[in-house]
Amino acid sequence: MKKLNSAKKEIIKEAGKSFHRSLKKGTKSKGTEDLSKQRLTNHGIPEKLMEELMNKSREFFELPEEEKKEFGDGDQGPFAPIRELAFEFTSKIKGVVRNLLEGIAESLGLESNSIIESTGFDSGAFQVFAVNFYPPCPQPHLAQGLPPHSDQGFMTLVMQNGIGGLQVKHDGKWVNVNPLPNSFVVVIGDQVEVLSNGRYESALHRAILNNTVTRMTLVVAHGPALDKEIGAAPEILEKEKPVFRRYKYQDYFHFQQKTRFADKSSLEEVRLRVDEQ
Numbered sequence: 676m677k678k679l680n681s682a683k684k685e686i687i688k689e690a691g692k693s694f695h696r697s698l699k700k701g702t703k704s705k706g707t708e709d710l711s712k713q714r715l716t717n718h719g720i721p722e723k724l725m726e727e728l729m730n731k732s733r734e735f736f737e738l739p740e741e742e743k744k745e746f747g748d749g750d751q752g753p754f755a756p757i758r759e760l761a762f763e764f765t766s767k768i769k770g771v772v773r774n775l776l777e778g779i780a781e782s783l784g785l786e787s788n789s790i791i792e793s794t795g796f797d798s799g800a801f802q803v804f805a806v807n808f809y810p811p812c813p814q815p816h817l818a819q820g821l822p823p824h825s826d827q828g829f830m831t832l833v834m835q836n837g838i839g840g841l842q843v844k845h846d847g848k849w850v851n852v853n854p855l856p857n858s859f860v861v862v863i864g865d866q867v868e869v870l871s872n873g874r875y876e877s878a879l880h881r882a883i884l885n886n887t888v889t890r891m892t893l894v895v896a897h898g899p900a901l902d903k904e905i906g907a908a909p910e911i912l913e914k915e916k917p918v919f920r921r922y923k924y925q926d927y928f929h930f931q932q933k934t935r936f937a938d939k940s941s942l943e944e945v946r947l948r949v950d951e952q
């Protein structure tokens with residue numbers, strides 16, 4: 676038990692280093708700057724598990740089209756060959772994200788479990804696992820892997836297969852987030868921006884292509900339960916005006932599905948004008 680606790684503390688400390696470095700009361704986080712330099716390394720997820728997941732997913736993507744088509748939906752869907760590995764991976768990641776959310780709550784001066792409780796993280800929170808496959812592109816400057824966007828949930832953990840392509844916008848410029856072995860990039864999403872009343876900013880990011888090698892990423896996104904109402908923490912609003920209006924996460928989720936990959940447009944929809952605050 677003791678060991679588990681200290682491992683947990685380490686992860687929170689890591690989160691602290693990653694996100695809270697420049698977070699002082701009343702100032703904005705430099706989340707995107709940190710993202711280009713910081714990685715989550717002390718995550719406790721076996722390297723072998725991630726390697727296996729990456730290799731098996733690659734095998735699937737590289738099957739001839741005809742064979743790929745044989746996979747249907749549901750139990751026979753493309754995830755069938757990696758179902759168990761994916762389950763183990765995503766459950767472990769959920770534990771890491773839980774710790775990160777505790778770390779974030781603490782950094783905001785809230786009870787460590789406050790975000791977890793108010794957003795239904797332990798009961799109905801959503802988690803989406805995706806494997807992105809970007810084959811070499813003959814003219815990479817004419818195409819995009821993924822257009823600029825922010826992720827709509829709390830945070831997304833991204834693991835790259837050793838090939839760079841993820842970029843974040845920082846000070847008006849696109850900055851490369853180079854892959855480092857056995858580490859995750861933690862991409863802060865819109866819900867953390869809202870819950871923190873704008874102290875954290877969700878990262879505007881995109882994926883670019885190259886013309887030589889195949890790039891893959893394992894991506895796990897997390898968000899509140901759909902029926903929860905989301906807004907800045909009440910303790911924060913005792914001292915400052917709300918920056919965003921409250922909403923049911925379900926509404927945000929559906930809206931964002933329609934406007935996916937359109938910069939941070941969903942967040943702008945819930946931002947209050949000065950005369951509404």
Ligand SMILES: O=C(O)CCC(=O)C(=O)O
Binds near residue numbers: 880
């Ligand atoms: O593949 C990447 O590097 C980024 C993926 C991403 O941003 C996403 O899936 O939302």
Ligand SMILES: [Fe+2]
Binds near residue numbers: 824862
């Ligand atoms: Fe993303």
